[in-house]
Amino acid sequence: MTNIIQDQLKSVPVLKSGQTIRVHQRIKEGNKERIQPFEGLVIAVKHGRGLDGSFTVRKISEGVGVERIYPLHSPTIDKIEILKTAKVRQAKLYYMRERSGKRARMKSQNVVVPVENKTESEVSEA
Numbered sequence: 001m002t003n004i005i006q007d008q009l010k011s012v013p014v015l016k017s018g019q020t021i022r023v024h025q026r027i028k029e030g031n032k033e034r035i036q037p038f039e040g041l042v043i044a045v046k047h048g049r050g051l052d053g054s055f056t057v058r059k060i061s062e063g064v065g066v067e068r069i070y071p072l073h074s075p076t077i078d079k080i081e082i083l084k085t086a087k088v089r090q091a092k093l094y095y096m097r098e099r100s101g102k103r104a105r106m107k108s109q110n111v112v113v114p115v116e117n118k119t120e121s122e123v124s125e126a
Helices: 002-008 094-098 120-125
Strands: 019-029 032-046 054-061 064-071 077-085
Touching: 019 064, 032 064, 032 094
Parallel strands: none
Antiparallel strands: 019 032, 019 077, 032 054, 054 064
């Protein structure tokens, strides 16, 4: 049974509340398939990194708040990019639903890109 679970787990980055991420999701329309990115703020990560883990991403689109809940190891997710990380003190950022404009800004945190994500030529230049 554990082999079945290991086969379904994907390699995903560590997601935390306050990160701005871009989720590339495969959308199937008829017989065509395309990749649609969804960029927004992670406001919640639930159930850890296991097979039943999920995360909630929120963005403002044309003045309307849009939230999507993604299963962490969903086969429709192509890749997840972490764009920014903000300093937050809470695990769930549901208070962001009431904020708009300048009040919705998060204090950014200096993020160092891990060495494993860089290519060998970038590491040798630094």
